[in-house]
Amino acid sequence: MFSLQGKVALVTGAAYGIGFAIAECYAKAGARVVFNCRSRAHLEQALEEYKAKGIEAKGYLCDVTDDRQVGDMVADIEKELGSVDILVNNAGIIKRIPMTEMSAEDFRQVIDIDLTAAFIVSKAVLPKMMEKKRGKIINICSMMSELGRETVSAYAAAKGGLKMLTRNIASEYGGYQIQCNGIGPGYIATPQTAPLRQKQPDGSRHPFDSFILAKTPAARWGTPEDLMGPALFLASEASDFVNGQILYVDGGILAYIGKQP
Ligand code: NAP
Ligand code: GCO
Numbered sequence: 574m575f576s577l578q579g580k581v582a583l584v585t586g587a588a589y590g591i592g593f594a595i596a597e598c599y600a601k602a603g604a605r606v607v608f609n610c611r612s613r614a615h616l617e618q619a620l621e622e623y624k625a626k627g628i629e630a631k632g633y634l635c636d637v638t639d640d641r642q643v644g645d646m647v648a649d650i651e652k653e654l655g656s657v658d659i660l661v662n663n664a665g666i667i668k669r670i671p672m673t674e675m676s677a678e679d680f681r682q683v684i685d686i687d688l689t690a691a692f693i694v695s696k697a698v699l700p701k702m703m704e705k706k707r708g709k710i711i712n713i714c715s716m717m718s719e720l721g722r723e724t725v726s727a728y729a730a731a732k733g734g735l736k737m738l739t740r741n742i743a744s745e746y747g748g749y750q751i752q753c754n755g756i757g758p759g760y761i762a763t764p765q766t767a768p769l770r771q772k773q774p775d776g777s778r779h780p781f782d783s784f785i786l787a788k789t790p791a792a793r794w795g796t797p798e799d800l801m802g803p804a805l806f807l808a809s810e811a812s813d814f815v816n817g818q819i820l821y822v823d824g825g826i827l828a829y830i831g832k833q834p
Pocket of ligand 2: 714722759760
C-alpha cells in the first residue's frame with residue numbers, strides 16, 4: 574500500500590532540507606525521483622549526496638517561478654522518465670522583515686515562489702495526470718497557513734494561500750482521481766530556520782529557539798526526516814480517498830495553548 578514502485582516523483586527545491594528528505598524517502602519506496610533548484614552549486618552537491626545514498630536522482634536547474642523553464646523541465650521529464658505521478662511543491666523562501674519596512678517587491682517575490690509557483694508547476698503536470706486518471710500533488714504549507722507572527726506577512730499570506738490552492742485543486746480535479754493535499758511542517762531544523770537557532774555570543778540558545786522548544790509539546794525542533802512518513806502516506810495508494818487536507822506535522826504546536834506561567 575505504501576510502495577511507490579514505478580512512479581515518477583518530482584520534488585521541487587529538493588537540493589537540501591525538507592525536499593531532500595522527501596525525495597530520499599520516495600526513492601527508497603521505489604520511485605524514480607526528480608528535483609530542481611536554482612543554484613548550480615546546490616544542484617551539483619545534491620547530485621553527489623543522492624549518489625552517496627545510492628539514489629539515482631535526476632536534477633534540473635529550474636526556477637519554479639518561470640513557467641517557460643518549468644514547461645521545459647516537465648516536457649523533458651516526460652520524455653526521459655514518463656509523466657509525473659507525484660508532485661511535491663516544496664521549493665520555498667522566507668523573508669523576515671516587519672511589514673511596515675518590507676518593499677512590495679520583496680512581498681511579491683515571496684508570493685511568487687511560495688504560492689504562484691505551486692500553481693505553475695501543478696498546472697504543468699495536471700494534464701497528464703488527468704489523462705491517466707490518477708496523480709498526487711502535495712503542497713508544503715506551514716504553521717503560517719494557520720498562524721501569524723511578527724515579520725512574516727508575505728510568507729503567511731503565501732502559505733495561507735497555498736492551503737486554499739490545495740483545497741481548490743482537490744475540488745477541481747478530484748473527479749480525475751487526483752489527490753491534492755498539504756503538509757504543514759512545524760519548526761524544522763533546516764537552512765531556512767538556521768538564523769532562528771543561531772547560538773548567542775555567550776553560547777546560550779537563541780531566544781526564538783527557546784521559544785519554539787517551549788511552544789512545542791514534543792519539546793524539540795523537527796528534522797527533515799520527520800516529514801518522510803507523512804509525505805509517503807500522501808504520495809501512496811494509502812491516501813487515495815484523502816483529498817484537500819492539510820496534515821500538520823508539528824510536534825503538537827497547533828494543539829497547544831502554550832506553557833502556563
Ligand atoms: P531550505 O532549506 O531553504 O530549502 C529550500 C529549497 O528550495 C532549496 O533546495 C532551494 O535551492 C530551493 N528553491 C528556493 N527557491 C527556489 C526557486 N525559485 N526555484 C527552485 N528552487 C528553489 O527550505 P526548507 O526549510 O527545506 O523548506 C522547504 C519547504 O518547506 C519550503 O516551502 C518552506 O517554506 C517549507 N517549510 C519549512 C519549515 C521549516 O521549519 N524549515 C516549516 C514549514 C514549512 P536553491 O536555493 O538552489 O534554489
Ligand atoms: C519563522 C519560520 C517559520 C517556519 C515554518 C513554520 O520565521 O517563523 O521560518 O515560518 O519556517 O514555516 O511552519
